[in-house]
Amino acid sequence: MTMVAREMKLQWIVLALFMVLSKWHHCAAVDQLVPCYFIFGDSLADNGNNNNLQTLAKVDYAPYGVDFRYGPTGRFCNGRTIVDIIAEILGFHNYIPPFATAQEADILSGLNYASGAAGIRDETGQELGQRIPLNKQLRNHQITVSRLIEIIGNDESTALYLSKCLYSVGMGSNDYINNYFLPQYYPSSHEYTLEQFTGLLVDQYKQQLRTLYDYGARKIAVFGLGQLGCTPDAIQTYGTHGSACVVIMNNASQLFNSRLKPVVDQLNEDLTDAKFIYIDFYGISGDNGFEVDNIGCCQVAEGGLCNPDKPPCPNRTEYVFWDSFHPTDAYNVFLAERSYSASNDLDAYPFDIRNLVSLNQGVAASK
Ligand SMILES: *[C@@H]1O[C@H](CO)[C@@H](O)[C@H](O)[C@H]1NC(C)=O
């Protein structure tokens, strides 16, 4: 074969490969609204990252997963978590796999770094054992980004790819439940007022969200705190003194959320090629129409997680809570649908996940 012929053959191969790749890419784009979804969070999003840690905050046993296709996986739920349902809505054919056990091939469509008992602060949740705090989740993501650069081949294409992904971050619940409101284990409530502690927490969170931006995130949904004072555990542990819920814990949620919303504004102002949105789980959980909203469906052991030996309630779609902390699959569907497609201006700010993923951020970034 002459030099020219060989070169032409090579060009043909390259062209054919390019056509296959672009066709594949085109198909993927039609099916899925984003090419990738990266998840940061606590037990509301954990899908198995804690299974091999030494911790009381793991649930890889029945009746967890009783309504899930894959049985008990480490999800703190009878079925799907909020982020599972968001992934379904976005058109992913598989749930986003946990970082702990992910394969090299999984990286391109995103990973889930969430860990039960984890917090914004590193010490949060330590009374339960090992966990992966948000700082460590971000370092794990940094490892993922390095691998992506190797797979994709160059920094610029990787940056463009990462800018098209959806990112969701839901943190802060444990910094209250498994830190500030446990004075027997943590000094935080002796050292700080609720306002001071919340200020520190939100400042640190803001830095962490900036770090996520530094690793290439451009479409970021931040989940606010739900009504921490309305979990069956809070009601049972602290009492409600005539209210429906534990007032001081709901105050903590509201305080945190009211500080977080301006942070979202400021990040959008400072980082103009990114978009952050805030999801108001507190408000969304208000009028939910569920029959039972103050007791969990399964019979819990001490610590508020389901007892492995006991059967759960049969009518799980009527319950908000699965165990003493975590929502049922049915309630997660309600939360995920309102996050994706807001029913009113307060659900999502400045707009919902549907609008976030439709932004042409990647194209803007490549100019
Ligand atoms: C909760 O917040 C309300 C409104 O700001 C306040 O009046 C009340 O004293 C707070 N309650 C507790 C227990 O902190």
Ligand SMILES: *[C@@H]1O[C@H](CO)[C@@H](O)[C@H](O)[C@H]1NC(C)=O
């Ligand atoms: C759910 O099932 C339990 C057990 O059968 C029953 O006692 C309860 O009333 C049911 N709850 C609702 C809201 O229907």
